[in-house]
Amino acid sequence: MITLENISKTYGKGPQAVHALKPTDLHVAQGEIYGVIGLSGAGKSTLIRCVNLLERPTTGRIFVDGQELTSLGRQELNQARHRIGMIFQHFNLLASRTVFDNVALPLELMGVAKREIRERVQPLLDLTGLSDKHAKYPAELSGGQKQRVAIARALASRPKVLLCDEATSALDPQTTQSILELLKDINRKLGLTILLITHEMEVVKSICHKVGLISGGKLVEEAEVGDFFTSPSTRLGREFLNAFLELDPPQALIDRMEARPGPHTHPVVRLAFTGDAVSTPLISRLARECNVDVSILEAKVESIQERTLGLMIAELIGPQEKTQQALAYLKSHDLQVEVLGHVQRNA
Amino acid sequence: MSSAMLELILMATLDTLYMVGVSGLVAAALGVPLGVLLYVTRPRQILAMPTLNTALGMITNIGRSIPFIILMVAIIPFTRFIVGSSIGTNAAIVPLTLAAIPFVARLVEGALNEVPPGLVEAAQSMGATPYQIITKVLLPEARGGIITGLTITAVTLVSYSAMAGAVGGGGLGDLGIRYGYNRFNPVVMLITVAILVVMVQGFQSLGDALVRKADHK
Numbered sequence: 001m002i003t004l005e006n007i008s009k010t011y012g013k014g015p016q017a018v019h020a021l022k023p024t025d026l027h028v029a030q031g032e033i034y035g036v037i038g039l040s041g042a043g044k045s046t047l048i049r050c051v052n053l054l055e056r057p058t059t060g061r062i063f064v065d066g067q068e069l070t071s072l073g074r075q076e077l078n079q080a081r082h083r084i085g086m087i088f089q090h091f092n093l094l095a096s097r098t099v100f101d102n103v104a105l106p107l108e109l110m111g112v113a114k115r116e117i118r119e120r121v122q123p124l125l126d127l128t129g130l131s132d133k134h135a136k137y138p139a140e141l142s143g144g145q146k147q148r149v150a151i152a153r154a155l156a157s158r159p160k161v162l163l164c165d166e167a168t169s170a171l172d173p174q175t176t177q178s179i180l181e182l183l184k185d186i187n188r189k190l191g192l193t194i195l196l197i198t199h200e201m202e203v204v205k206s207i208c209h210k211v212g213l214i215s216g217g218k219l220v221e222e223a224e225v226g227d228f229f230t231s232p233s234t235r236l237g238r239e240f241l242n243a244f245l246e247l248d249p250p251q252a253l254i255d256r257m258e259a260r261p262g263p264h265t266h267p268v269v270r271l272a273f274t275g276d277a278v279s280t281p282l283i284s285r286l287a288r289e290c291n292v293d294v295s296i297l298e299a300k301v302e303s304i305q306e307r308t309l310g311l312m313i314a315e316l317i318g319p320q321e322k323t324q325q326a327l328a329y330l331k332s333h334d335l336q337v338e339v340l341g342h343v344q345r346n347a
Numbered sequence: 348m349s350s351a352m353l354e355l356i357l358m359a360t361l362d363t364l365y366m367v368g369v370s371g372l373v374a375a376a377l378g379v380p381l382g383v384l385l386y387v388t389r390p391r392q393i394l395a396m397p398t399l400n401t402a403l404g405m406i407t408n409i410g411r412s413i414p415f416i417i418l419m420v421a422i423i424p425f426t427r428f429i430v431g432s433s434i435g436t437n438a439a440i441v442p443l444t445l446a447a448i449p450f451v452a453r454l455v456e457g458a459l460n461e462v463p464p465g466l467v468e469a470a471q472s473m474g475a476t477p478y479q480i481i482t483k484v485l486l487p488e489a490r491g492g493i494i495t496g497l498t499i500t501a502v503t504l505v506s507y508s509a510m511a512g513a514v515g516g517g518g519l520g521d522l523g524i525r526y527g528y529n530r531f532n533p534v535v536m537l538i539t540v541a542i543l544v545v546m547v548q549g550f551q552s553l554g555d556a557l558v559r560k561a562d563h564k
Contacts, residue, residue, distance in 0.1 A: 052472055081474035092469035095563050096487040106473040108483065137563035157473065 001193040002028040002051060002161060007060035008217075009046050020046040022217040023059065028210075033187050033194040035208035035225075037201065037240065043217035044197040048165050051195060052084045053077060065160050082110055085154030089166035091146040093138040099125070099149050100134040106157045124152040127189075128182065144175035151182060155190070162186070164196035168203055180206045201244035205229065205304055213237050229304040230274040231336060247311050249297055249340060257341030265342035266317050267327065268297075272336040273310035282333060283314075290326040292318035315343065348534065355522065356535070360542055362436050363518035366511065367504045370440045374447030374504075375497055381407070381448065382455025383481055393467060393477045410449035415507050418442050419514055439516030443507055451500050458492025459485050491562035498554025502547050509543065519543055 009021040021043045028034040038044045049055040051062060053069055062069045069080055093102050103124055107117045125131045128148040138146055147167060154162055164183070168176040184207045186192050198204065204211050204225060211228045213221040213236060221234045232238050242248060249257070249268055257268060273282070278301070283294050299312040316323045330337045385407065387393050388400040413421070419442040423433045426441040462485055470484045486493070509520025519539050527536025 054468060054472060078474035078476060081472060084472070086469070086472040088465060088469060090463075090465055092463070092465040094466060094484060094488055096490060096561070105470075105483065109470070109473055109475045109479050139563055163472075 001030045001032070001065060002026070002034075002195055003063040004047075004051070005061040005063070007047070007050055007057045007062065009043075009050060009055060010058045019217055021050070021057070024217075024219050026212060026219060028193055028195050030193055031187070031191050032210060033183070033196070033208050034210045034212065035204040036195070036197045036212045036214055036219075037199065037204055038197075038214035039199060042214045044199075044214050045165060046217075047214065048163050048195060048197045051161075051163055052081055052086060082106070082157045083159050084161045084163060085157065085159035086163040086165065087147065087150045087154050087167045089169045091138070091143075091150045091170075093146055093149055093153075095138055097137075098134065099130055099136050099138070099141070102138070102149055103152045103156050106153060110157060120156065121152075124155055127155075127186070128152040142175070143171050144178060147171065147175075147179050148182065151179075151186070155186065155192075160193060162192050162194045164194060164198075166198060167196065168200065169198065173202075176200075176202070177206070183207055201240060205244075205302075213240065226304055226307045229302070230272060230307065230309050245300065245302065245311055247298055247300065247313060249313050253297065253343060254341075256343050258343070259341060261320070261342045262344070263320070264345045266315055266320075266323055266345060267342055268313065268315050268340045269327070269330070270338045270340055271310075271312045271314065271330065272338075273312075274307065275334060278308045278310045280333070282330070282335070283312075286326055286329060290318075290322055290329055292316050292322045292326045313340070317345070352526075352535070355526075356538060356542070359517070359519045359522040359539070360546075363505065363508050363520070363543075363546070366436055366439050366443060366508045366516070366518055367501060370443035370447055370508075371497070371501050371504055373440075373444045374451050374500065377444075378448045378451025378500075379455050379493065381452035383459065383485070385452055385456040386459040386485070387477065387481065393471075393480055407449040407452055410445070411453065413446075415442070415446050416510055416513070418446055419511065434515035436517040439508065439511035439514075439518070443504055443511065446507060447500055447504055450503065451496060454496030454499060455489070455493055458489040458496055461492055462488040491558045494554055494557045494561055498550060498558075501550040501554070505543060505547055505550070 004024060004026040006023045006025060007021060008023045011018045011020055024047065036044045036047060046055055050057045051064065053062070064080065064084060067080055069077060072080060094105065097105065100121055103121045104117045107120060125134055128151055130145065130148055130152060133141065133145060138149065141149065168179050171179060180203060183194060187194055196203065208225050211223060211225050212219050213234065215236050221232065221237050223233070228237065229241065232241050247270065253268065258265065261267065286292065287294055295315040295317060297313045297315065302309045302311070316326050327337060381403070385400065385403055388396040388403070390397050422442055422445065426438050427433045429441050430437045432438050466484055466488060467480055470480050475483065508516070508518050509523065512518055512520025512524050515521065519542055523536055523539035526532045527539055
């Protein structure tokens with residue numbers, strides 16, 4: 001539905017040039033919710049703004065619904081933009097228009113007749129839960145309600161694609177969830193393809209099917225969301241995941257941790273369980289079969305879409321050959337083991 | 348005070364309102380589009396035309412930098428060409444309008460500059476043409492600011508119109524100078540000033556009320 005081919009964006013020329021986006025390919029399938037995640041300044045905003053050519057890419061081609069946007073003239077591009085909805089971090093509603101008139105705006109721009117506008121706006125207000133707010137002005141609405149208006153407005157022209165530029169970044173966590181639910185709902189009901197950019201893992205976890213990780217203007221990792229949350233393949237991906245899961249050993253332990261094992265140390269490990277491993281009582285078996293003590297420092301279970309992810313930070317306590325054996329045991333049981341460091345016994 | 352004097356004052360008041368009204372309307376009709384043009388032709392704007400923008404900006408600045416009293420006498424031939432005379436109320440309208448156009452244009456440009464760029468971007472993402480962006484986004488969103496600008500213009504025109512009295516323009520300024528100053532009639536002078544004060548207050552209150560109605564921020 002959306003294909004970016006070798007897209008890049010450079011601002012300025014010569015030695016002062018800023019490469020906001022390095023040559024990047026991206027494909028979003030029909031009906032998919034694709035999330036691009038990255039830190040601020042990573043180029044994700046440039047990327048999404050290139051899709052509807054709010055930003056002209058320096059190189060590359062863009063296809064939306066089979067049409068090459070980069071080859072279109074001004075007028076044709078405006079026509080094509082009617083089929084691409086977009087919502088923004090700061091909503092960008094017209095303060096001078098009521099909720100109803102804001103949602104009607106794209107239809108007015110398309111030259112839709114007044115009567116038809118009325119018929120088309122009302123169902124959108126129902127869909128976004130704004131029926132009772134149609135005569136209000138944006139200043140009278142909360143942030144979440146404003147974004148609902150923006151979503152209704154973006155859907156008014158019956159687009160095939162919805163672009164979400166940090167759509168929940170200005171909202172509190174609860175409102176974020178309700179907006180995400182709405183987007184998910186729209187995706188299911190209307191079969192709308194959604195490309196979103198965000199810096200929040202929560203957004204990716206809640207609604208995305210696929211995720212792309214962007215850093216330094218490059219797409220460094222791309223995966224199904226379930227895979228990304230269980231086994232990110234890049235260091236940045238792991239950092240994002242760990243920051244999101246907030247699963248790090250206690251600071252006091254980190255301070256004592258050494259990189260290499262010594263004669264009297266035992267390992268601190270981070271374990272990630274997926275699939276069958278989640279429901280298997282591995283730790284008690286480990287203790288029994290390898291004869292080591294396991295001290296659990298932190299643990300949590302996350303459900304990511306239909307998959308369950310168990311996470312744990314633990315010390316394996318025992319003689320070195322036993323702990324080595326325990327590590328081998330864990331690795332053989334379909335779970336990811338990362339040795340974070342080693343701490344002195346009885347320290 | 349004689350009834351003749353009262354009639355004179357009434358006529359002068361109507362003359363002033365007439366001058367301010369006509370020059371204000373014409374200046375708005377020409378100044379608002381000029382202000383829009385100044386804004387949309389800026390670099391990186393929806394109709395970016397840097398050369399035109401610089402040229403328009405220069406003309407506007409020249410217009411604004413000429414003191415009104417000098418503008419008035421400097422364009423007498425032009426005024427005569429337009430209204431057939433260089434004295435009288437109609438003759439005063441020409442320089443008043445000419446002075447007000449760049450004034451309005453800069454205020455409108457400033458009001459448009461207050462519209463969040465995100466709104467223009469949103470409209471672009473909906474496939475709006477530049478003309479649609481101007482008429483459906485920029486002007487409605489800047490309505491409050493534009494009305495504020497026009498109010499300031501009206502108030503400025505009231506004081507300029509009094510200056511026009513100095514060269515035989517008619518109106519309250521003319522009356523104040525001829526009767527109040529030249530004939531040492533402090534009562535006429537005071538009445539003139541009082542009427543001007545009320546007029547300015549009136550314009551300001553009207554403008555404020557319109558802004559309140561236009562603004563939903």
